[in-house]
Amino acid sequence: MKISVIGAGNVGASVAYALALRGLCDELAIIDIFANHAKSKAMDIAQSTQVFNLPIKVNGGDDYTLVSKSDIVVMTAGSPRKPGQSREDLLLINAKVLKSVMENVKTYAPNAILIMVTNPLDVMVYLAQKFTGFKSSKIIGMAGELDSARLRYEISNLKGDADSKSMVVGAHNDKMIISKNYVKDALSDDEFKNISDDTKNGGAKFVELVGTSAFYAPAAGAVKLCEAIIKDKKELQSVSVILDGFACGRVASIAKDGICEIFELNLTQSEQEKLKESQEEIAKNIKFVEENL
Numbered sequence: 495m496k497i498s499v500i501g502a503g504n505v506g507a508s509v510a511y512a513l514a515l516r517g518l519c520d521e522l523a524i525i526d527i528f529a530n531h532a533k534s535k536a537m538d539i540a541q542s543t544q545v546f547n548l549p550i551k552v553n554g555g556d557d558y559t560l561v562s563k564s565d566i567v568v569m570t571a572g573s574p575r576k577p578g579q580s581r582e583d584l585l586l587i588n589a590k591v592l593k594s595v596m597e598n599v600k601t602y603a604p605n606a607i608l609i610m611v612t613n614p615l616d617v618m619v620y621l622a623q624k625f626t627g628f629k630s631s632k633i634i635g636m637a638g639e640l641d642s643a644r645l646r647y648e649i650s651n652l653k654g655d656a657d658s659k660s661m662v663v664g665a666h667n668d669k670m671i672i673s674k675n676y677v678k679d680a681l682s683d684d685e686f687k688n689i690s691d692d693t694k695n696g697g698a699k700f701v702e703l704v705g706t707s708a709f710y711a712p713a714a715g716a717v718k719l720c721e722a723i724i725k726d727k728k729e730l731q732s733v734s735v736i737l738d739g740f741a742c743g744r745v746a747s748i749a750k751d752g753i754c755e756i757f758e759l760n761l762t763q764s765e766q767e768k769l770k771e772s773q774e775e776i777a778k779n780i781k782f783v784e785e786n787l
């Protein structure tokens with residue numbers, strides 16, 4: 495199993511490190527526009543695997559031949575949010591990065607399953623297909639599992655633990671949906687409201703503290719997707735998927751070929767309206783990129 499991680503920054507390096515230490519692949523490639531940065535991460539991670547005597551080959555650089563024959567490519571290259579920025583402020587900056595990276599992925603790893611992390615996530619998921627022509631079942635956006643982890647973090651801070659099936663669905667922006675239909679823990683109305691607010695604010699709170707976006711928990715979300723693919727788990731995860739003219743969060747079953755089934759969301763009328771609004775916003779942002787790139 496060969497996995498390539500594009501972008502050796504905070505999220506990319508954390509993905510590569512976690513993949514290596516969990517022994518999920520036997521070959522790992524790390525690519526960044528800053529070749530020495532990627533090489534240094536690869537060397538450091540390769541030395542970490544020696545600590546545990548894990549037989550993993552790790553290479554890094556800016557040369558896309560390193561990505562050849564990857565089974566999975568995790569895309570993390572691009573700018574993260576800075577204080578005061580929304581994920582949407584990154585639209586054109588990261589779409590340009592995505593276009594150049596995807597041309598190389600298409601050339602060197604045409605059979606890979608693509609895990610997208612770069613923000614604004616739902617827009618990038620849709621554009622990744624436009625730039626690669628990959629089947630939509632082979633492009634999966636990671637964000638729902640991060641938002642769900644933040645939800646369970648808030649619940650367990652309050653209640654001591656959280657149901658592992660509680661999840662956040664819908665778009666990866668301020669209109670993410672925290673629905674009682676998907677929260678399996680018993681919460682009063684006040685508790686539900688406070689936990690929803692804190693979960694939605696989880697990303698911004700991190701940006702406020704350190705001036706950039708979170709990385710360990712997002713990396714864990716990407717690794718969870720890799721694991722579901724590698725182990726053919728048919729695991730239900732909250733992921734961004736390509737739909738008709740846009741991409742947005744759905745619950746989908748993840749297995750060896752990528753997305754094997756997408757489920758309709760079970761939402762109340764007002765939640766459905768909110769989902770529709772966020773989908774329209776995503777479609778508008780896609781159009782903006784298409785007209786301005």
Ligand SMILES: NC(=O)c1ccc[n+]([C@@H]2O[C@H](COP(=O)([O-])OP(=O)(O)OC[C@H]3O[C@@H](n4cnc5c(N)ncnc54)[C@H](O)[C@@H]3O)[C@@H](O)[C@H]2O)c1
Nearest residue numbers: 501502503504505526527571572573574611612613637712
């Ligand atoms: N989906 C999510 O839930 C989620 C969570 C956190 C962060 N993110 C997003 O992930 C992305 C990366 O975040 P980060 O914190 O790792 O940022 P970072 O700045 O630490 O790392 C980004 C890396 O991308 C590299 N890069 C830039 N352009 C490139 C190109 N053309 N080719 C190859 N590499 C290139 C940079 O050199 C840098 O090393 C951001 O867009 C961020 O918003 C998404």
